[in-house]
Amino acid sequence: MNKKRVTILVIIAVIVIAVASFIVLNQNHQNIQTRNFTIGSLAPNYGFLLYNGSSVNLSAWRGHLTVLWFVATWCSTCAQGDEALNQNYQFFKQRGIKIVELELYKDLGYQGPSIESMVNSYAPDAFSNGTIIPALAGYNITAAYDPKGYLDIYYLLSSDGKVLYINGSLAFTLGQLEQAINASV
Numbered sequence: 683m684n685k686k687r688v689t690i691l692v693i694i695a696v697i698v699i700a701v702a703s704f705i706v707l708n709q710n711h712q713n714i715q716t717r718n719f720t721i722g723s724l725a726p727n728y729g730f731l732l733y734n735g736s737s738v739n740l741s742a743w744r745g746h747l748t749v750l751w752f753v754a755t756w757c758s759t760c761a762q763g764d765e766a767l768n769q770n771y772q773f774f775k776q777r778g779i780k781i782v783e784l785e786l787y788k789d790l791g792y793q794g795p796s797i798e799s800m801v802n803s804y805a806p807d808a809f810s811n812g813t814i815i816p817a818l819a820g821y822n823i824t825a826a827y828d829p830k831g832y833l834d835i836y837y838l839l840s841s842d843g844k845v846l847y848i849n850g851s852l853a854f855t856l857g858q859l860e861q862a863i864n865a866s867v
Contacts, residue, residue: 719827719845725750725837728823730784733798733816740823744843747863749774749781751836751852752819752828756794760834763852764804764814771808773860777867781814787824790831838862 719725729739740750753760767774767781774781785797794800797816801809808814819827828835838847838859847862849855 719837719848721845721847723845725839725843725845726823726826727843728820728826730782730820730823731818733796733801733818738817740839741843743780743782743839745841747777747779747841747846747866748839749779749836749859750827750839751781751783752786752824752832752834753783753797753800754786754790754792754794754833755797755800756789756792757833759851759853761800761804763834763856764801764808766853766856767814768805768808770856770860771805771811771813773863774808774813775811777863779863780812781808782817783814784817784819784823786828786831786833787819787821790833838866840866 725740727739727741729737731737740748751763753763764783783797783801785800795803797818801814801816805814809816827837832850834852835850836848836852836859837845840846846866847859849858852859
């Protein structure tokens with residue numbers, strides 16, 4: 683066989699393997715239900731990993747107002763959100779609000795720093811006093827809470843686990859989040 687023919691066969695084989703892999707992965711995830719949440723709906727109780735490796739469920743934060751914030755660690759507006767939270771962490775600390783900052787599943791396919799490193803770099807005060815809790819989101823929670831693949835989306839959850847407020851770009855909407863919190867306290 684000539685080199686050109688071998689090259690073409692290798693390319694075809696790679697394409698076939700890639701397509702087959704995509705089909706298998708899609709079949710594995712097709713049973714995951716994704717939906718858009720509305721204000722007042724109960725937030726699904728998915729599990730995730732804290733930065734220290736502990737596995738927890740969202741229900742662990744019931745009894746407190748909680749901000750569930752999904753980020754990509756390579757996202758510059760997410761880093762700006764951490765900086766804004768660090769400057770305003772006293773607002774959240776005084777109200778007993780925890781911010782669970784979740785790195786989206788596999789960082790949406792791009793490599794950034796670890797979620798712990800990101801939070802510690804951009805929000806060191808909020809991280810050290812436990813206001814921001816870095817975590818890793820698995821596929822299920824990412825698909826449920828961020829089905830459209832936004833880089834920076836967050837939910838304010840009531841003490842009984844209901845969605846009170848939804849927004850994105852926390853760095854630019856922090857004032858609106860604080861207003862929503864004040865309205866619900």
